[in-house]
Amino acid sequence: MIPHLLIFDPSRSSAEVILKYIEELNYTAEHAIDEHSFWTSLQERRFSILILESTSIPSEGDSFFGKLKQNYPDLLIILTADESIWSNVSQYLNQHRAYDFIPKPVEKGKFKIAVERAFDFFILKQKAETVKEGENVLFRKMIEIFDWKKSLTGKESDNIAGHLIHQMNISLFQGSGIGTLMSIVSVLLSKSKFDESTSTYNINKNLFELIQENYEAARGMIDSMTVSQTIIDDSENVEDFLPPQTLFEITNEEVSDLSEALSLKNQKISVSGLPSGLSNSNLRCNTAKMKNVVRELLINAMKYSKENDTIYIIFFLKENFLELKILNPAYENSDHSVGVTGKHEQLVFEPFYRISSVVDDNYAKYEQFRFGLGLSLVRKIMEQHNANIEIYTIENNIRENKASEVCLTLRFPLKR
Known part of the structure; x- marks a missing residue:
């Protein structure tokens, strides 16, 4: 989605400067010089951001902003004004009528930061709406989609053991770590030369460095298994109640x-704010365990996203639950499914199970859990918090091609 901006500024010269900045950002824009052309443009086009010069605001500013909010609730407003009249425009920021403020003369760097931040927020708002819509459709099909008892009976259950053994083999013996280390040791035993004069074996420098590198990787796997075993053996429920702000900060x-x-694929993560209505509320939260949960889920989203993708984190308040949703683009899998659908919705929580047979070692040093145990341990931790985790694919109606997105939801019951 390319941001489309509307500039409302009676001065052609200052608008031309902003239009130039917008062009350099590869965004699109239109310029309105009076109130009539301004409202006409809004009616005829769909804009995501309004660059509003403060002198363009009619004398009845409250009714002007009220009309904008009523008819174009998703439009984000960025004010531009001389700093000398800051007191006149600060009221609109304080009243949340405007999203941001850029002093004049408008500097390119500040303009770019403000517009990109505003567009990220615009997308987050759109994501929140499309998630609600997508979930409504999904829940109407819940019996068909989440009939996990049926998927674990008959021929389906016979295949699970084979799936797990296959994924366990991938997790432990593909990529760097135990599998490569064993191969290198085999080469070492066959290629090392014995020096009788010193009674020592000589090995190639490159071979030694490979052993060292994969020894570290294998040791990391063992450390991860130790952490995983600790979580598996921990049967105590979390009894600490903390404010929702703690989860937001984590x-x-x-x-x-x-x-x-994130820099490995030039990706970024955009996080929404907490919803209102959470005062005097607490949720079960062990900070150390919840850090592991959030990290694992974010790394998973990065792994299964592509170059330059954006991952969204959105907080929702639904009845007496706080939901944290992580959304990333869904892509076709080797079995031609898209994202996480059908049997994968339950199997991804099974130990050693992976939808993809490709092991990505680039993220190994950031991971706390390894070899396909991540989501199994995350679910165990969520159960200790008396909370729930779900993952599924929803249709994204923001983009014209209606691409799908993987939506992972953590649902925490609130204690008022």
Whole structure:
């Protein structure tokens, strides 16, 4: 989706500067010089952002912004004004009538940051709506989609053991780690030369470095197995109740800590704010365990997304539950399914199960859990929090091609 902006500014010269910046950002825009052309443009086109010069605001500012909110609730407004009249425009920011403010003369760097941030927020709002719509459709098909008892009976159950053994083999013996280490040791035993004068074996430098590299990878796998075993053996339920803000802070901390991992594919993560209505509410939360949950889910989303993709994290308040949703683009799998659908919706929580047979070692150093145990351990931790986890694919109605997205939901009951 290419951002389409409307500029409402009676000055052609200042508008031309902004239009140039917009063109350099590869966005599109239109310019309205008076109130009549402004409202006409809004009626005829769909804009995501309005660049509003403060002197263009009619004297009846409250009714002007009220009309905008009523007819174009998704439109984000960025004000431009001389800093000398800051007090006149600050009221609109304080009243949440406008999203942001850029002082004049408009600098390219500040303009770019403000517009990109506004567009991210615009997409987040659209995502929230499309998730609600997609889930409504999904829930109407719930019996068909989530009939897991049926999927575990008859011929289907006979295939699960084979699936798990296959995925276990991939997890443990493909990529760097135990499988490669065993291959290198085999080469070492066959290629090392014995020096009788010193009673030592000599090995090639490159071979030694390969052994060292894969020893570290294998040790990381063993450390991960130790952590995994600790979680598996832990049968205690979480009894600590903390404010929802804690979960929000954990999420943002993990996003920040994974900046290096995001750079592997030039990806980014956009996080919404917490919804209103959470005052005097608490939820079960063990911070150390929840950090592991959020990290695992974000790394999974990165792995199964592609170059330059954006991953969205949206918080919802539904009845007496706080939901954290992670959305990333859905792509076709080797079995021609798209995203996580059908039998995969339950099988992905089974130990060692992977939808893809390709092991991506690039993320190994960021992972706490390894070899296909991630979602199984995440579900175990969520159960300890008396919370729920679901994953499915929904249709994204934001883009014209109606691409699908994987939607993973963590649902926490609230204690008022």
